[in-house]
Amino acid sequence: xxxxxxxxxxxxxxxxxxxxxxxxxxxxxxxxxxxxxxxxxxxxxxxxxxxxxxxxxxxxxxxxxxxxxxxxxxxxxxxxxxxxxxxxxxxxxxxxxxxxxxxxxxxxxxxxxxxxxxxxxxxxxxxxxxxxxxxxxxxxxxxxxxxxxxxxxxxxxxxxxxxxxxxxxxxxxxxxxxxxxxxxxxxxxxxxxxxxxxxxxxxxxxxxxxxxxxxxxxxxxxxxxxxxxxxxxxxxxxxxxxxxxxxxxxxxxxxxxxxxxxxxxxxxxxxxxxxxxxxxxxxxxxxxxxxxxxxxxxxxxxxxxxxxxxxxxxxxxxxxxxxxx
Numbered sequence: 001x002x003x004x005x006x007x008x009x010x011x012x013x014x015x016x017x018x019x020x021x022x023x024x025x026x027x028x029x030x031x032x033x034x035x036x037x038x039x040x041x042x043x044x045x046x047x048x049x050x051x052x053x054x055x056x057x058x059x060x061x062x063x064x065x066x067x068x069x070x071x072x073x074x075x076x077x078x079x080x081x082x083x084x085x086x087x088x089x090x091x092x093x094x095x096x097x098x099x100x101x102x103x104x105x106x107x108x109x110x111x112x113x114x115x116x117x118x119x120x121x122x123x124x125x126x127x128x129x130x131x132x133x134x135x136x137x138x139x140x141x142x143x144x145x146x147x148x149x150x151x152x153x154x155x156x157x158x159x160x161x162x163x164x165x166x167x168x169x170x171x172x173x174x175x176x177x178x179x180x181x182x183x184x185x186x187x188x189x190x191x192x193x194x195x196x197x198x199x200x201x202x203x204x205x206x207x208x209x210x211x212x213x214x215x216x217x218x219x220x221x222x223x224x225x226x227x228x229x230x231x232x233x234x235x236x237x238x239x240x241x242x243x244x245x246x247x248x249x250x251x252x253x254x255x256x257x258x259x260x261x262x263x264x265x266x267x268x269x270x271x272x273x274x275x276x277x278x279x280x281x282x283x284x285x286x287x288x289x290x291x292x293x294x295x296x297x298x299x300x301x302x303x304x305x306x307x308x309x310x311x312x313x314x315x316x317x318x319x320x321x322x323x324x325x
Contacts, residue, residue: 023093023095025085026082026085026086026093026094026095027095029078029081029082029085030078030082030095030096033077033078033081033082036077038060038074038077039074039077039110041060042060042061042064042074042110042117043110043112044060045058045059045060045061045062046058046061046110046111046112046115046117047112047113049061049112049115049199049201050112050113050114050115050201051113055142055199061117061199064117064144064197064199065142065143065144065175065197065198065199066142066144066175067144068144068145068146068172068173071144071146071197072146072147074197075119075146075195075197078109082094082095094107096108096109102125103122103123103124103125103190104120104121104122104123105120105121105123106118106119106120106121107119107120107121114201114202114203114204115199115200115201115202116199116200116201117197117198117199118197118198118199118200119146119195119196119197119198120143120194120195120196120197120198121193121194121195121196122148122150122187122190122193122194122196123190123193124189124190124191124192124193125190129188130188131186131188131214132213132214132215133211133212133213133214133220134153134155134157134163134184134186134211134212134214135184135209135210135211135212136155136157136181136182136183136184136209136210136212137181137184137206137209138180138181138202138203138206138207138208138209139178139180139181139200139201139202139203139206140178140179140180140200140201140202141176141177141178141179141198141199141200141201142175142176142177142198142199143175143176143177143196143197143198143199144173144174144175144176144196144197145170145171145172145173145174145175145176145194145195145196146172146195146196146197147172147192147193147194147195148171148172148190148191148192148193148194148195149169149170149171149172149190149191149192149194150169150170150187150188150189150190150191150192150194151167151168151169151170151188151189151191152167152168152170152185152186152187152188152189153165153166153167153168153185153186153188154166154168154176154178154183154184154185155183155184155185155186155214156182156183157182157183157184157212157217158182158217161217162214162215162216162217163212163214163215163217165214168185170194176196181206181207181208181209181210208222208223208262208263209222209223210222211223222263223263229261229263229264232254232260232261232264232267233263233264233267236251236254236264236267236268236271237267237271239251239271240270240271240274240275243275244275245275245276247275248272248275248276248279251268251271251272251275252268252272252279252283254268255268255269255272255283255287256283256286256287258293262294262295265295266295266298269283269284269287269295269299273306281303281306281307283299284299284300284302284303284306285299285303287299287300288300288303
């Protein structure tokens, strides 16, 4: 039986101090990088950028995502040293936030409030399948290709129209800029591992992220881009799963609160329908009558659909509401 050398090394008993030493060494390298003069200058610009400053007024930060040599020097100043520490230690951990999925890895280099500076890596997957959906997020992104080659799309969408596609071929030194929730980009085929330095800034109150069908422009799904709103949606889901009828009044108030996030209000209406049919239908009726409410049209459509598909709900409307208000 053949055992790969890396697996064989993992089977050799090692004292815990070996792994701890590797982690501490990586942390020391990371800390020395963070306190270096160049990185501190970028961090100060990132704080200003997060607070609303224009990128053109943040010279150190702007240079990173517009000048290839500067981007390479910035990334190499950290990874040439930290990779040397981690290379021979299979279980050592990188001392920063990262996410890894098939063909994609993202490393958080710096962050300040609503702005982040990431290093993103795309690996070849052996497919160039063109998707028919695209995700549009309300954010401003500036990217520069540090190394590698790939092809993809830059996308634009307008209300009630098809998504416009601009085919692109990217190689080192190229820049990509997407702004607001009407622009996006998609990497379709990676011919040589793509390494991207990415600067992202989100607005204080981002609009919902939309999954859009490219061929028709139809919005297939929306999700709140506000973290607190996402937490509220999850909390409402828990209340619904628990059949927490004692929370009906609070859920109803949330659905009717015009100052609340739209996604949270819609989730509240859905959960209320599950807890008490008449209470939910009463809220849908009220929402549908408020012509200036963004939930008016979907509430009216859902109420009509439910009443047609489930005639028993008509009878439920004649019964007492179990939620007291």
